[in-house]
Amino acid sequence: MSRFFTTGSDSESESSLSGEELVTKPVGGNYGKQPLLLSEDEEDTKRVVRSAKDKRFEELTNLIRTIRNAMKIRDVTKCLEEFELLGKAYGKAKSIVDKEGVPRFYIRILADLEDYLNELWEDKEGKKKMNKNNAKALSTLRQKIRKYNRDFESHITSYKQNPEQSADEDAEKNEEDSEGSSDEDEDEDGVSAATFLKKKSEAPSGESRKFLKKMDDEDEDSEDSEDDEDWDTGSTSSDSDSEEEEGKQTALASRFLKKAPTTDEDKKAAEKKREDKAKKKHDRKSKRLDEEEEDNEGGEWERVRGGVPLVKEKPKMFAKGTEITHAVVIKKLNEILQARGKKGTDRAAQIELLQLLVQIAAENNLGEGVIVKIKFNIIASLYDYNPNLATYMKPEMWGKCLDCINELMDILFANPNIFVGENILEESENLHNADQPLRVRGCILTLVERMDEEFTKIMQNTDPHSQEYVEHLKDEAQVCAIIERVQRYLEEKGTTEEVCRIYLLRILHTYYKFDYKAHQRQLTPPEGSSKSEQDQAENEGEDSAVLMERLCKYIYAKDRTDRIRTCAILCHIYHHALHSRWYQARDLMLMSHLQDNIQHADPPVQILYNRTMVQLGICAFRQGLTKDAHNALLDIQSSGRAKELLGQGLLLRSLQERNQEQEKVERRRQVPFHLHINLELLECVYLVSAMLLEIPYMAAHESDARRRMISKQFHHQLRVGERQPLLGPPESMREHVVAASKAMKMGDWKTCHSFIINEKMNGKVWDLFPEADKVRTMLVRKIQEESLRTYLFTYSSVYDSISMETLSDMFELDLPTVHSIISKMIINEELMASLDQPTQTVVMHRTEPTAQQNLALQLAEKLGSLVENNERVFDHKQGTYGATSEVSASGSSPRPASGTLTASPLALPPNPSHLSPADQKDGYRKTRATCAAVATASSHLKQPTELSTLSHA
């Protein structure tokens, strides 16, 4: 009973869903299937089963009909809906299917639908025209059916092997049905293929089809599938599955096609061109066929046969005998260019083609304009060769690119009448008219900038410790030469903006290089050092400093974009700093006010800024300006991320935090290795300058309760050094500095000196400076001075007076220096002493507080904070009194306790306050203690706590 009801309702809903026509047809289907069903089923269950089966199958066929209709009108959305219903209906009919086997018509619709979908899918143009819903439905349906068909794979293949039979079978069983369906089939195929064609009529595939006409069916077939692959490599498997079937379809299609191309042919005016295209296609095809060989063994021999003669033809771009004119070449060029950027185009082949074209153009003397134009395009397509931003050019490509640019520049220099510019429109180009100046669209500057980027990328991606890197680095000269040439060219012809850009490029290739020649020159004439930089530069000419000066000043004056100017300033400062022109560098940095707004700049500029600051700091250090050096380096060093901030490597620590994308971006920002600043040198410079500042400071503020740290990092290193259980001789740079700091603390400058300047440290750090010896002598002197200061701070309390001569002997400083240091300390009120001129001694005044006074001061401070806290309690009580009083009924809850709390400290302050001044005025002198047996207070709590635990009895 229930079955009847359910089926009934099903059919009802079905009929309501589908169109009228569809409702009538299944009736026939029912009759058609009856005999089959009858023959197989048993008698007693016959009636029920039969009707159920009928119903189910009717349902299915109905659905199939709708799907076919939808397919006809290309309504993929409808298809999708129906397909889903079909799937459900099939699920319901599962029990019957299990008994009967999968019905053929079901398999057929599945196979057809899949083919149809593939067809649609490959039809790019058609897809574009499709509305959004349809496109969406198409992709989902395609995926669905693929998944779904996997279950029926064997059935479908068997069906595809002889579709006729199945059709026949169908026909036998149900004439009407099969007739209709085959009809549908046929014209559906026709329609789809026709539309397919229509959509592609302007696309190359149409041509290809026409070309393929000559070939036999099978070849065509394989070609077609090739073509399919061209559009969608993902569908290869399904294509090969349905190859045979498709063969039939395309056979049909080609029949249709035969007419269309002929009309096309008539329309085509230039036959040559078509042939070119065909050839080009051949090229491509042959290439692809070659690739294909490995994969697809079945069609191998045919393809090779087709490919080989074509390869021979390849060099001939144009048909024999065609007159090569400008128009022809440019057309050809445009053809090639049209393929550019499309998915299927073979970029390598394109480059080759372009090069051929140049040759042809050159052979036929088509004039420089054309050649320049083609060259531009070659370079552009060289750049395009790598679709991925992260990957870099292959060396041969790079070489080609450089050559090409050089050639282009040659031409441009040789022919001053060629105008090149981005803003020249395609239409207004003048490539061959020799009377007027030639005008070519294209921007040499962009090309060069792009080249520079590629160079950076190559350097980034090469292992910096390999020979390869050196090889690549040799190209730098070439890059610089090109930039220089372009610069010269643009200086003549370019706008100021362009000049600024090329100048910046030049600057970026200059600023980090130490000018050894100028340095040498500066050293050799003794009076040279006294002369100012500019004078000398004028005498000598090509100095990088002068060059920088000239380029930067031009940019400062003319540039309108902020970024170029910022970069130029930073590079300029860097260059100054690199050549130890500290004051110029510093002044420029201060004048530019970059420190204020650098955080708004983009990361590469920030990295440049960081590099500049570091270089500035190192420069200051070389000049012996420890404080400036420390300040400049503080920001970079204190973060502990110097490596990252300078763009010299990614930190492993934060690797987890960023995702793939960010990492790629960061990787692209990295500075190539040859621009790196030695991090160890940087740290060493920082730590040594911190040591020179911090150690005397620490000695001066030994007993200060709240002294601040100058350098946290330095303190950290000190602490690390102290934590070591066993102190061996220092190994690393840091250990050396720590050991030196310890020696300096004691005022032992000789040990300090030997720790800072020795073989190891020379090799690691000091020899890296251009003027290593100068730096070393400066350093020794600094160590002596600061040690002297530290010594005075630390031991002044044990001296009543000390002879300056002794000090000068101790620290191997001459007397005036000692005198000036001590005077400075006295003036700054760091040292409480006076100088006794006749005896050349320092007389100490004792004013520093005694231990008790210090304690009293500390106590006073603590009491201050106590009172503050106490007052806060009181405030709190008053502030919340009104709010809490109504809730807490008694209202007296907090009072007694705080009363006790307030009472105690209020009673206290008088004591220490009248104590400390008395203490200080009467000045308890340091005397030996008579009180014996006074040990630390640590253990006195032991007994009481014991008592307290037992006290809760």
Add this chain to the structure above:
Amino acid sequence: MYSRHAQRITPGNKMASRKEGTGSTATSSSSTTGAAGKGKGKGGSGDSAVKQVQIDGLVVLKIIKHYQEEGQGTEVVQGVLLGLVVEDRLEITNCFPFPQHTEDDADFDEVQYQMEMMRSLRHVNIDHLHVGWYQSTYYGSFVTRALLDSQFSYQHAIEESVVLIYDPIKTAQGSLSLKAYRLTPKLMEVCKEKDFPEALKKANITFEYMFEEVPIVIKNSHLINVLMWELEKKSAVADKHELLSLASSNHLGKNLQLLMDRVDEMSQDIVKYNTYMRNTSKQQQQKHQYQQRRQQENMQRQSRGEPPLPEEDLSKLFKPPQPPARMDSLLIAGQINTYCQNIKEFTAQNLGKLFMAQALQEYNN
């Protein structure tokens, strides 16, 4: 340790029962009533059983000797005081030390030792009644929870008991420092209630009224006095140089250091109290809001004719934050006070000395 303490009280219990036997009633209920019963209550805090402590020279010497032999640095020595109560005067006539504890003899029976000692002393006809205990101190840092608890249990058991605090460092400087302390009756009451925060709140007690110092009289027998005089004549004992020593910065420094530590603790306590206050008020607000919300909801329900929501236990929803221990801060305050007294005393003495030294120098010049 618990046992040690508990047992220490046992002799006291015995004594209490003995006292009851002698006639005074209701002593255990409260000390004030006891004092009133004796009819000597007069003046604010001095309202207790003992008005004066009389110590035998022997006891003083024994305590000093005990410390000299066993106490070192911050190590504290303790012992039992024996004596008698005569009217409002506590006479301490003898004492014996607690043996120093070591980890090895953990099973050493403290009580047994005390009982043995007292029995033995009785055999040689010495006062054997437990009247308190003594303790050495390090720079006057004795106001601790441990001392409070011990003294409380003593005073709870033996009403008249005192604690003698001996400061060896001050003594070494030339002036004997021995002080007798008792808990004030108020504090006794508080301690009896065990619930410190509440009790302290009610008692409205401050650190000044935690301990009362009982005046001490050192008394020697006539025989000893005679002997002393005789010895004085015979021996050419040097003048008390220690008293004039100016070398006291170390002492002061130590005191300051300790004072500073306590001040730090006090600060921490105050901060704790501050946060407690904040938390409480925050919770009060929450509670208030909750109540209001509940009320509104009930009103709405009423208007809709539904039964009001059942009253929930607010105290369960809002557990009041743990109040900070008041006794600790009280003790710290007391300790600070002691330090301050010490320092004041000390500086006053030293100022005098310094002026004297100055005058002498000027005179010499």
